[in-house]
Amino acid sequence: MKGRAQVIIGAQWGDEGKGRVVDFLGKNVDIFARYQGGANAGHTVIVEGSKYVFHLLPSGMLYPCKVCIIGNGVVIDPEQLIYELRMLQDQGKDRARLVVSGAAHVVMPYHKLLDQAHENFRGRGKKIGTTGRGIGPCYVDKYNRMGIRMEDLLDPDLLREKLSSNLDLKNLQLTRIFNIEPMAFDEVYKKALEWGKILEPYIADASLILNEALNSGKNVLFEGAQGTLLDVDHGTYPFVTSSNPVSAGACIGMGVAPTIIDSVTGVVKAYSTRVGSGPFPTEDEGEIGEYLREKGGEYGATTGRPRRCGWLDLVALSYAVRLNGMDNIALTKLDVLTGLEEIKVCTGYMLNDEVLGSFPTNVNLLEKVTPLFKTMKGWTEDLGACRKFEDLPEAARNYIEFIEEATRVSIGLIGVGPQREETIIREI
Ligand code: GDP
Ligand code: IMO
Ligand code: MG
Numbered sequence: 001m002k003g004r005a006q007v008i009i010g011a012q013w014g015d016e017g018k019g020r021v022v023d024f025l026g027k028n029v030d031i032f033a034r035y036q037g038g039a040n041a042g043h044t045v046i047v048e049g050s051k052y053v054f055h056l057l058p059s060g061m062l063y064p065c066k067v068c069i070i071g072n073g074v075v076i077d078p079e080q081l082i083y084e085l086r087m088l089q090d091q092g093k094d095r096a097r098l099v100v101s102g103a104a105h106v107v108m109p110y111h112k113l114l115d116q117a118h119e120n121f122r123g124r125g126k127k128i129g130t131t132g133r134g135i136g137p138c139y140v141d142k143y144n145r146m147g148i149r150m151e152d153l154l155d156p157d158l159l160r161e162k163l164s165s166n167l168d169l170k171n172l173q174l175t176r177i178f179n180i181e182p183m184a185f186d187e188v189y190k191k192a193l194e195w196g197k198i199l200e201p202y203i204a205d206a207s208l209i210l211n212e213a214l215n216s217g218k219n220v221l222f223e224g225a226q227g228t229l230l231d232v233d234h235g236t237y238p239f240v241t242s243s244n245p246v247s248a249g250a251c252i253g254m255g256v257a258p259t260i261i262d263s264v265t266g267v268v269k270a271y272s273t274r275v276g277s278g279p280f281p282t283e284d285e286g287e288i289g290e291y292l293r294e295k296g297g298e299y300g301a302t303t304g305r306p307r308r309c310g311w312l313d314l315v316a317l318s319y320a321v322r323l324n325g326m327d328n329i330a331l332t333k334l335d336v337l338t339g340l341e342e343i344k345v346c347t348g349y350m351l352n353d354e355v356l357g358s359f360p361t362n363v364n365l366l367e368k369v370t371p372l373f374k375t376m377k378g379w380t381e382d383l384g385a386c387r388k389f390e391d392l393p394e395a396a397r398n399y400i401e402f403i404e405e406a407t408r409v410s411i412g413l414i415g416v417g418p419q420r421e422e423t424i425i426r427e428i
Contacts, residue, residue, distance in 0.1 A: 010227030011266035017332030019043025030218035032060030035253030037225030042301025064095035072103035073253020078195035101206035102151030129276025153196030207255025239278025319359035332415035
């Protein structure tokens with residue numbers, strides 16, 4: 001009998017707590033699979049008081065005897081991957097088996113330079129605020145059919161040929177357009193060969209391994225990176241990342257058919273945050289935003305940048321429910337709202353004296369909307385010890401039920417603290 005295929009995605013602008021939810025659900029999972037993005041992600045997992053931040057490795061790496069797969073849809077910075085692997089090895093925590101798709105593209109050093117250079121070129125007010133990890137330029141090469149794939153690192157002659165023609169072009173761009181020093185072929189080639197040697201044992205046909213495992217009854221959890229509103233097709237373009245974090249991305253990015261997916265869980269933070277530029281209708285640049293940032297520790301897990309904060313946006317969330325086919329919601333960081341007298345939640349947008357029926361995908365419109373808020377009663381009780389829905393204060397239960405009614409999706413998991421055990425599980 002086929003195993004269960006469960007997709008976990010971010011429903012907002014990333015950093016919803018996906019790593020933590022993946023880790024929590026990991027007990028009943030055999031295989032963890034990352035399907036898009038790259039080291040722009042920062043997924044935090046806290047186990048027995050120790051904190052781990054994964055950028056490339058799937059968040060299941062701490063479970064003994066499980067398989068973690070990095071799919072073809074991920075763009076891999078080998079240096080970062082090797083660093084994360086060594087970090088776990090040094091701590092004796094590399095307990096899972098890692099598989100890396102040979103078809104995943106390699107983030108090369110020139111991609112990182114070009115990422116920065118493009119950002120600078122965009123100028124004030126136009127910057128995306130990327131993580132500088134070379135993500136956009138690497139995906140550009142992939143779609144321009146000139147990228148270097150993980151399997152290419154294992155073939156010195158092919159690598160030489162591909163890298164030399166790539167570097168010729170990149171050096172022209174770096175020097176003539178961006179006025180940056182060129183990169184020396186020998187240095188980059190040597191580095192790439194070394195990466196290949198170190199990573200060879202992990203490189204395999206990930207799609208085949210995953211499909212065979214599913215068919216033999218293994219349970220798979222697909223771990224999305226970033227979030228729905230950062231999706232290159234469906235997010236707040238151009239203020240997005242360069243991949244498809246939505247649930248459908250799991251199929252393309254792992255090489256599985258849509259028909260194998262059994263469920264989709266959207267990870268939703270109890271309020272909203274965003275790193276980098278772009279429209280954010282419910283952003284609070286005053287006291288509330290500051291309160292959420294400090295209480296929620298809202299500083300980027302990858303770049304350390306302060307995250308922009310604001311109230312939960314049900315218009316955007318309903319859009320994410322639709323795009324992802326969400327079966328249930330994992331609501332994180334409810335505890336961060338404790339102590340607020342009132343909690344606001346956005347239930348609609350006004351644009352030119354009209355209430356909008358749905359989330360506008362055009363950023364020029366989204367930038368002009370005024371959010372309509374419903375104000376709800378807050379609570380003061382500490383939630384850290386709550387383990388059942390009934391343990392929560394009435395005001396917190398009302399907040400949860402209101403979200404469920406508005407989205408018509410049930411909340412199956414509630415985070416009441418960052419630790420593994422600080423979780424209320426209903427049904428997921
Ligand atoms: P991800 O990118 O979606 O995996 O999320 P990040 O790891 O970037 O950011 C989520 C942050 O919130 C991390 O610091 C987590 O430890 C923390 N976190 C996750 N769930 C909860 C929760 O329920 N309560 C609190 N207080 N913190 C949480
Ligand atoms: P996780 O997986 C939050 C944002 C960047 C920037 C935009 C484009 O931890 O949720 P990129 O470097 O991808 O070209 O940057 O996307 N961004 C994220 N924001 N969480 C992330 O990942 C992000 N990954 C990229 O801040 O606005
Ligand atoms: Mg993150």
